[in-house]
Amino acid sequence: MGWILFKRAVRDLKSGFARYIALALLIVFSLFIVISLMGAADTIIDSTVISDRELNCEDGEFSVFVPLRNEEIKKITERGVSVEQMFYVDYSLNGDQVLRAFKVRENINKISLINGTLPANDSEAVIERRYSEVNGISIGDKVSIGNKDFTVTGIGAAPDYNTVIKKITDTVVDSRYFGLIFVTPEAYDELYSSGCSIASEEYYYAYVLNGAMSESELKAILDDNTFDVEDVDDEYFKEYWDRMTERKDELLEGIDELKEGASDLADGADDLNDGITEFHEGMKDLHDAVPDLTDGVEELDDGAAALETGIKEYTSAVDKIESGASDLSDGASALAAGTSELNTGADLYGTGVNELAGTVEVMSQNEVPYIAEVAGGFLDPAKALATGFAQIQTGIAGVNTGATSMSNGAYQLYQGIKTLNSNSGALKRGAAGLHAGTTALKEGVADLSDGIDKLYDGSIEISDGSDELAKGARELADGVKDFSDEANDLIDEVFNIDLSNLRVFINKADNPRIDSAADDVQINYSASIIFGILLVVLFAYVISVFIVHTIDQESAVIGALYSMGVKRRTLTLSYVAVPVIVTFISGVIGTLIAIFTPAGIPAQMADSLGYFSMPKMDIIVKPFVLIYGLVIPPVTAFIVNVLVVRNRLVRTPLSLLRNEQKAVRGKELKIKGLKFIPMFRLRQIMREIRAGLTVIFGLFMSLLVALLAINTSVYCTNVKNSYIDLTKYEYMYNYKYPTEEVPEGGYEAVAEGFKKEIYGYTFDVTVLGITKENPFFDVGELPDNDSDVVISSAVANKYNLSTGDIFTLSDDKGERLYAFRVVGICDYTASMFVFMDIDRCRDLFNEDDDYFNVVFSDHALDVDGGRLYSTVSKEEIARSSGIYVEMMGPMVTTMSVASAVIFLVVMYLMVKMMIDRSAFNISLVKVFGFRNREVRKMYLDGNFYIVAIGALISIPLCKMIMDYIYPRYLVSNVGVGVTADFPPEVYAAIFAVVIVLYLAINLVLTGRIRKIKPAEVLKNRE
Amino acid sequence: MYIETRDLKKSYGEGGSFVQVLKGVSIKIDKGEMCVIQGTSGSGKSTLLNCIGGLDDIDSGNVSVAGTLVECLKGEKLSDYRRANLGFIFQFYNLVPNLTVRENIQVCEYLTKDPLNMDELIEVLGLTEHQYKFPSQLSGGQQQRCAIARALVKNPKVLLCDEPTGALDSKTSRDILILLEKINRQYGTTMLIVTHNNSIKNMVDHVIYLKDGEIYKDYINEKKVPASELEDL
Ligand SMILES: Nc1ncnc2c1ncn2[C@@H]1O[C@H](COP(=O)(O)OP(=O)(O)OP(=O)(O)O)[C@@H](O)[C@H]1O
């Protein structure tokens, strides 16, 4: 077969040994780094999985106010969930260091010993690996915390403290100042009872679900646990508790009163309703009685009419009687007169009789008329006559008297009747008046009846209304009762921290302390895969440029071979052989170095081991890494070169034989006014556009690497500088149990912790309510409402927020969302703060008017440690922010150098090849008499423009790519809101370095041009 | 006829740069014939050779070689045709610079199932002592012999030579011609030799003279002279 052509390839390789070695070294180096990173990542990720399994790493953890009671633990464990106490206490040592003491773990989060043994007695301890390394503590050393000395018997790591950070929100590990110590349970208790801890004991538990229940189920069970306040012995807690419960009681009382009031109101409304009902019933009776009344009045009226008529009849009768009486009186008068006359007559007659009788008297006694009878015989009759007459006379006199009396009487009767008659007018008038009165009464009664009708209707309405009122009042009362129930629940909920024993609940995935190394290297892994391929593509492409150069030189030969029937495939393969061989061998070497030397995978792992606290690990090389290292380079080179070479070989044998310059680019290029040399230079650029583009591609790749380094450097420096510059306070005290009064010299604030997610990681964002007087934050005027906020630039940077944006924060439990609008961004990158006015903040979170839980100050305050969650000092911030710079330093240097080397090699090889390609032409123009300087201008200086333009395009492009990648993939797991924005000088500096590197190469290659002799042209032809 | 062109027309370029190079060339060459094509520079000799060799397309007419219609072949088929039938020799030898003489010959050895014996061929061509040298270490004649060996190793039916002696002195030229003659005799290879050299026509069977793309003369040489006796080379 065409194997013989591969001999050609091998010889080609030999003749271009220097350049292939240079490229091979770059590929070896690239693959060495890539495979090391991938291998280290694999090892760390896999080992983490294995050790998590072996050490029984928790599924999550929770902390409580009061240790769980046995029955509470049983509730969980009897369903199959494992739980173990992870109580800890922090102790200070050597002044500024903190050791967190744990009991030796039994089942969950077991300690992986790197050296030594677990503590066998109360004076022995295991120290966490990173702390021991950084502080040079080894087995047998003594560590003194509290009032106890411990002998270190082991160095170990715990899976729940893969990242050994004090607070879960800490962004950087500082093992110089913080570590873990594991002691026996007895020693732990003894130590704590000595009372020399810096903070109160934290009651953490780790759990492993064992598939027995879901996380939310477990959380629900734990949420239900309440605790007895009496069980807590933290005095600060108690004081705080009392204050809180007081407030709660007040609230509850208020609600009770409200409830009672409503209930009273309902009762009153009921009574009112009853009264109104009664009234209405009376009204109804009244209404019913009105017709009777009308009837009565009518009868009365009738009676009065009858009376009037009667009276009228009576008076007319009286009238008649009067006239009768008058007639009677007249008659009686007449009678009296008659009788009087009779009397007189009688008198006269009597006298006569008397005289007779006198005579007779003479005869008889005269005086007694009637006794005149007595005299005699005649006397007697005379006398009797006289006497009789006397008697008659007397009778007549009596009649007269009687008549007179009668007349008088008749008169009087008449008079009386007359009076009566005159009185009867009054009677008549009275009767008429009475009648009129009754008539009026009758009308009045009718009106009354109407009125009562209306009243009655009204009363019905009132009654209905009152019914509704009563119902409403009842409902109100019920509502108030419901409200009070709800309010009670709500209050219970608001005061939940106090009622529910559960304080913190965090699962493994959300816990930044667990599996963080594995998380951290994941990006190395993906980035390596991509960068590796990109670099191999670059180098393969560089090789392809050489191959193309060779093909161009040998085109007639190729044409000759074609013409005799050698196939393109055979030739293509023979040309592609060189890059495939070079990349394959380099890949093998790079991979072997990565796997088998300490500078490879172990060195990369050391990066992680130097930061994370991990158990011992054996290097794991997975097939994919091997395949990557051994297969990717040749395959990539094969693909790249086949694509390039095939294109070259696709020409006809004839055109190859004639060595036709495939439509020499730039030939038709003629720009008026351009002098010969610039014109020539332009054509040369066009002719060598492939090499030019390769230079740009190489420049681009090396700038990508360079900018990764510079971005990292700038990012870390920004963290360091801005943290220090922008942190104006010296101390920030985070209260667990705030005092009532703000400590003297401090500025109070309200801080509420929230979570916010970005690029797959969740960080804590603190809503900070500050007072107007607070001198440490330059936030300007804070809005007077609870939805507009000023955010720190850390938040703005991390979450890509700008003024006017609306964003949400979710509370710790992820149950509630708060939306805010950004009205300002304050230049503060050290913490992710969302600033509000302190009062608005208190309102928003339903806190008292004088509530606070954070105090800032510019000097140390006298605050009891037991009240605090933590203290943040500026010094600490400065210290931890500096760690980034320290940590990233070597990586930045390595990458900067690597990028410069990539650029130099690619640039050198390409330009050198351009010169080689033009060697014939160069010697020709020298023969024509051009001087070296002019030749350099014609053939070399064009590259300056390529490099300059390439850099002008690549630098911003690479920066944009980096700015995209950086926050999303490289620092997405870091809770730091700093940007890697460059000042313009940095861009200028990068550009300057590129140009300087170019000039250096130019200098070297100018020498090469000088060496090309005019005679070359003569011997150059075969 | 072994090689035959009928009314072969070929032009290059368009518009102002249009040239009608072959204006209807018809030739017939028998199997085993040695044929010389002569003509002034630019008369279309190389073009004719290339058309026969399938290196160039034709505008119209036919080209048939060993019963194959060349103008109908494309791509792989064309390549297979050349592989099966042709050997090329050029004025500039076009050897692979970083393969030795022997290796250069080996490149074409694999193209056929029964190649000629390598060592014999090298021996015949007098390259034995040079077989491990690289082309750059050889003289022009030696290089051309190597190129001939390369063309012959697969035992082609037709050998197309475009000015095989163009770059050589007369002694070396003669050596090459003697070689070609020998091969023609030994293997019965049909040969088409384009040349400016006027005396070469005396050693061949058939002479074609081109002028401005047309056949000017086409005759069979009755009095063949062996190459060793050619004059004025
Ligand atoms: N690819 C091409 N494009 C344009 N014109 C061409 C091309 N190849 C050949 N010619 C023209 O065709 C004509 C014939 O060329 P050819 O090479 O066949 O001549 P020749 O007889 O071999 O001449 P010489 O003896 O100088 O080699 C020439 O005028 C040449 O300019």
Ligand SMILES: [Mg+2]
């Ligand atoms: Mg010619």
